[in-house]
Amino acid sequence: MGAYVARRLLLAAVAIFGVLVITFFLSHIVPGDPVAAILGPQAPEDVIEELRHRWGLDRPIPEQFLLYLRRLAQGDFGQSLATHRPVLQDLKEFFPATVELATASILVGVAAGLAVGILSAISRGSWLDHLVRFVSLIGLSMPVFWLGLIALLIFYYNLGWLPGPGQIDVYLLRPPWVTGLITVDALIARDFEVFRNALRHLVLPAFVLGSHAMVGIARITRASMLEVLGQEYIKTARAKGLPERIVILRHALKNALLPIITVIGIYYGSLLEGAVLTETVFAWPGLGRYATSAILSQDFAAIMGVTILIALIFSFANLAVDLAYAFLNPKIRYE
């Protein structure tokens, strides 16, 4: 097991290094000059040259890459050309918003997905089962960003039940920064008005972003439960006269969990993808929006920083899934 983890970590490190190389060279072959873009068309030629020289942009690309790696090894992610701040500081500020949104989404996805999946498995073939299948296919087919817009149109503009874009209402002050997660920070500061407000702001984006995960989890739960429900030991449990609730939750669900966990892990990774779009729709100050603006403004250091962070999260999510798998199923032995 230890050797397996070590090998996986090594492979992840190799993959992340590869991602670094690809992104670095990709972002450096972009046509156009970021310095000129920042200084504007009126900037004198010698000022542009001076800045290019100071940022090392006049050197050959492989040399720039080595320079970047050396600084990275010292924990220096460089400075964002757009925000004029250290990239690391930017990431620290934008990351929590994404964590908050992604966590809320996966909670919605897991809770609703498990419930719907179990329900359709035990009512297999009924109208409920068919309805769930049809609705979830439709849900999977809608673009996340469009779903977000429609949700805003209905629940914010028309019905007024939920607040609009943003993390909290503009007239409220953010609680003091502790974890960066607004809901948690509000609780720490005992500011319940902000807490309620932030929670209400989370509802729409979390449901929108969590919708695909919910459908995926519901489908795999249904399939996995159906397989387990056909087993002999379920018949035994029923024959013993155990209440159906116990049979379903203790005997069946526990054994059906394995494939479900895998899918949850996969969706947690793909939430990052949906986050890029959902954050744009809901004006959510997270990593996805930071990445989008960094790429659009050719902000090298910021692009690289976001890339490293996303690749790290993605790799660790995958590793965590495989470990959970081994942990939950003693039959699986990794060499």
Next chain:
Amino acid sequence: MAARLRQERVRTLRLAWRTLRNPLSLAGLAIIGLLICVAALAPLLAPYDPLRTDIANRLAPPSSHHLFGTDQLGRDVFSRVLYGARISLRIAILTALISTVIGFPVGIFSGYFRGRVDDLLMRVTDMFMAFPRLVLAMAIAAALRPTLENVVIAIALAGWPTYARLARSVTMAIREEVYVEAAQAVGASTSRILLRHILPGVVSPVIIQVSLDMGGIILTAAGLGFIGFGAQPPTPEWGLMISEGRNYIPGQWWLSTFPGLAISLVVLGFNLLGDGIRDVLDPRLRGR
């Protein structure tokens, strides 16, 4: 060999027949057929030129003249949605083609030669897979400049590892078959073995996988268009149209709503078909 190929063909036919008997996948096929017809006949079906502006008649709500209303420049939204079908279909087909053209050789070489080649190629796919697809496509699309052609290249570059992995595992299984061993024994050249004996067996699982992925490809392309990394104005691309219409919500809801419905319908078509195929392949998941 011939017997195996015939067997393969019979299996494919049976799969097609069983897929066709499933009402859901039939509905999916109908939607895809509609998409193809609309894409082909867009110039005949569209009541207006999708690019013609009419400022005097901007932001007109849906009516008998403009079924889906008009946009901020007075262009007919219905005509633009119809023309958008051409773009989505082209992106989906080209992307699928390019990513399989990269994925096939990588997977087959990897699975056939094993050893060093396999290790190297699989590490390369790891790199691509260490990344969410949309984010990778974003980076590539930005590096190449946002155009429709580059959207195709970006999604294909981000998507090929899946097909490489699949082709690799199928190749590894076929490689152990007796007829491949026989071909090796009679001294067939490597390229002949790869092309005549391995490739035919790899094609159908990969094509099935591609058909399952089509909806995802269209969604990714629309997402790229939405955040500004894809098609540029005034192209009637659905994702871009939703993004342009965003500023007019809630008052002029029709700008974003109709292109979004179009995407959902098309993706639903591919998902229904995919679901049907999966049902046939894995009867345990079947609803009945």
